[in-house]
Amino acid sequence: MxxxxxxxxxxxxxTAALTAKAAAPPPISPDEGRQIAPHTATFxxxxxxxxxxxxxxxxxxxxxxxxxxxxxxxxxxxxxxxHVALELxxxxxxxxxxxxxxxVEYFFQLGLAPRDLGHDGRSARYAPALDAYVDFTYLRxxxxxxxxxxxxxxxxxxxxxxxxxxxxxxxxxxxFNFDRDVxxxxxxxxxxxxxxxxxxxxxxxxxxxxxxxPGAPGLLYTARFELLPFGLFDDYDSADLSRERRLRLAFGxxxxxxxRAKNNRGVLGVPPADGGTTNYHSATADLLLKYAxxxxxxGFLWRRGRRSPGDAExxxxxxxxxxxxRSGYGWFxxxxxxxxxxxLEPALRYAEVAPLGVDSSLTRRSELGGGLNYYFYGHxxxxxxxxxxxxxxxxITRGDDQFRLLLQLAF
Numbered sequence: 001m002x003x004x005x006x007x008x009x010x011x012x013x014x015t016a017a018l019t020a021k022a023a024a025p026p027p028i029s030p031d032e033g034r035q036i037a038p039h040t041a042t043f044x045x046x047x048x049x050x051x052x053x054x055x056x057x058x059x060x061x062x063x064x065x066x067x068x069x070x071x072x073x074x075x076x077x078x079x080x081x082x083h084v085a086l087e088l089x090x091x092x093x094x095x096x097x098x099x100x101x102x103x104v105e106y107f108f109q110l111g112l113a114p115r116d117l118g119h120d121g122r123s124a125r126y127a128p129a130l131d132a133y134v135d136f137t138y139l140r141x142x143x144x145x146x147x148x149x150x151x152x153x154x155x156x157x158x159x160x161x162x163x164x165x166x167x168x169x170x171x172x173x174x175x176f177n178f179d180r181d182v183x184x185x186x187x188x189x190x191x192x193x194x195x196x197x198x199x200x201x202x203x204x205x206x207x208x209x210x211x212x213x214p215g216a217p218g219l220l221y222t223a224r225f226e227l228l229p230f231g232l233f234d235d236y237d238s239a240d241l242s243r244e245r246r247l248r249l250a251f252g253x254x255x256x257x258x259x260r261a262k263n264n265r266g267v268l269g270v271p272p273a274d275g276g277t278t279n280y281h282s283a284t285a286d287l288l289l290k291y292a293x294x295x296x297x298x299g300f301l302w303r304r305g306r307r308s309p310g311d312a313e314x315x316x317x318x319x320x321x322x323x324x325x326r327s328g329y330g331w332f333x334x335x336x337x338x339x340x341x342x343x344l345e346p347a348l349r350y351a352e353v354a355p356l357g358v359d360s361s362l363t364r365r366s367e368l369g370g371g372l373n374y375y376f377y378g379h380x381x382x383x384x385x386x387x388x389x390x391x392x393x394x395x396i397t398r399g400d401d402q403f404r405l406l407l408q409l410a411f
Contacts, residue, residue, distance in 0.1 A: 046162075046380040046410045050097065059097035065162050066091050066113075067408040074401045088113045089406060090161065092130070105135040107149075126210045130180060141188040145202075148209075151178045152185065152200035152224045153254045155286040156299055156332070158236060163379050165238040165295065165334055166386045167404045170351040171367045172330030176282065176301035178256065179267050180209040181220060190232060198226040206258055208267035218260030218277065220267065226252045233290070238297065239345060240290040240338060241378055248290040256282040260308070264326045264361065272323040275310020280325070293338035295347075302329045304356060328355045328362035336373070345373040347386075365392050369402075380410040 041051050048063030069089035074082045091113040098105045109131040111117065118125040133147025150158060156169050157177040169177075185202025206220035228235065228250045234242075235250040260277040263269040272278070286299035305325025312320040332351035339345065348370040355362040371386025384406045391399025 045377055048094070048411060052097075056098075056102050058099060060095065061097055063094040063096075063410065064092070065094070065408075065410040067162070067406055069167065069404060069406045072403040074403075076398050076400065087115070089115065090408070091116070092161070103137045105137060106133070107135075108132050130209075140193065141191055143187050143189065144184065145187065146184040148180055148182045150180050151183070151202055151204055151220065151222045151256070152187070153178045153222055153256055153282075154284045154299060154301060155236070155250075155252050155288065156297070159238055160236070160379075162408060162410050163236075163238050165297065165336055165347050165373075166349055166369075166371050167384050167406045170299075170332035170334070170349060171365060171390070172299065172301055172332045172351045172353055175265070175328070175353045175362075176284070176303055176330055177268075178220070178222070178282075181205055181207065181267055183220070185222070195232050196228055198228075200224040206261065206267060208263070218258065218262075220256065220258045220261075222254065222256045224252060224254035226250060235288050235290075237379070238295065239336060239373070239375075239379075240293050240295045241375065243293045243338065244290045245292070250288045252284075252286045252288075254284050256280075258282070261305075264323070266303075269326070272307070272310065273312065274320040274322050275312040276322075277308045277310075278305040278325050279308070280305045293340065295336045295338075296333075297335070298331070298333040300329070300331045302356070303327060324359045324361045326362045327357065327360045328353055330354070343375040345375070347371050347373060349388075363392055364394060365390070366394070366396070367391075368396075371404075379408070382408050384408070 041049055043049050046063065048061050050059060050061030052059035066088070067090040069087055071085045071087070072082065091111070093110045093112065094108070096105070096107040108129075110128045111130040112128055116126070116130065117128060129148065131147070131149050133145055133149045136144040152158065154173065154177055156173045181204040183202055183204030185200050187200040188198055191197040191199055200223065202222045204220040204222070206218050230247060230249055233244070233248045235248070258266045258280040261267070261280050262271055262277060264272050264278070266280050266282070280303055282301070282303045284299060284301045287297070289296040304327045307322060307325050309322040314320055330351065330353035332349060334347065334349035336345050336347035350368050352364070352366045353362065354364045367388050367390045369386060369388030371384060373382060373384045375382045386404050388402045389396070389399060390402060
């Protein structure tokens, strides 16, 4: 009698096991498991939290960046009021990594601060998507980038938003840079594998960061070349935080042609009062030097336009006078020294923009100033303070004084 219950129990267990086995999903193949099984999540300051598959074909990192800024603008004109502002200067969410292959890389960035969205009254309203692009890196000397991003033109604009030497980029960059656009380019991070050169050649829609309508068919064409005579280094990071033991030097030059630009600064600015479009030729040259905590950066920018007048009329039905192209040039020089055995860095800058010839809608403007940076954890946690005097038409005794203080955190 005792053997029967045991036999029945054994049969029941066997039946249950077979049933469970039949209901279970099929096992994951070894190859599939390697593709989807992630490593333990990792964290790197400024690069956020990330996971990756064991074979490296999938990865993702999430990073956040923010900064709070106080600004005081004090005009020399006693009749003009002093403006004081406290703002969330930057709030960025970044997702990047690779998908399907080590050679398919993606980068997405959202800008959520009021200035990023154009809610501060300084620019048009924008969508939060700042960047969205994919890199195909199968060929070292012909890497393809497609999406929405900053065209490779002037170095100062291409240095990350959290990395400028002073709180903001120069006056010359503000006038002559190219904003984010939709397009593609071919590039090489190390041309011919020599560790000495890079190139970029791109075509963009030419309508800027967030066009609201198809608009004119004109395109933006860009080309940039870089020479690093003493070898590759991190030349898109302002300040010499690593205190380079060897002289590091980078030269860059670029050319751009904007066909039938709708705005008076190409992809930036506003449409000319008469309507119409402008064909713009632009060029720039720059250099960057790092050595033993010393940082030096300089750039020259040039732009010449040829107008195609529009047919706008004023309130009386008369044609609006043709607005001249915003032709001109600008330059800047800035330097800093990371004081030995400290994380304190004083910095200086001078910048200027000026019209090109007498027939230009650009006015001469200049800025001179400097600041102090303290790096708690590199650019990922720092405090910056700066002062600038800004003036127009070479009247340095007039103009505005600007004081700024920024606390920045990236993780």
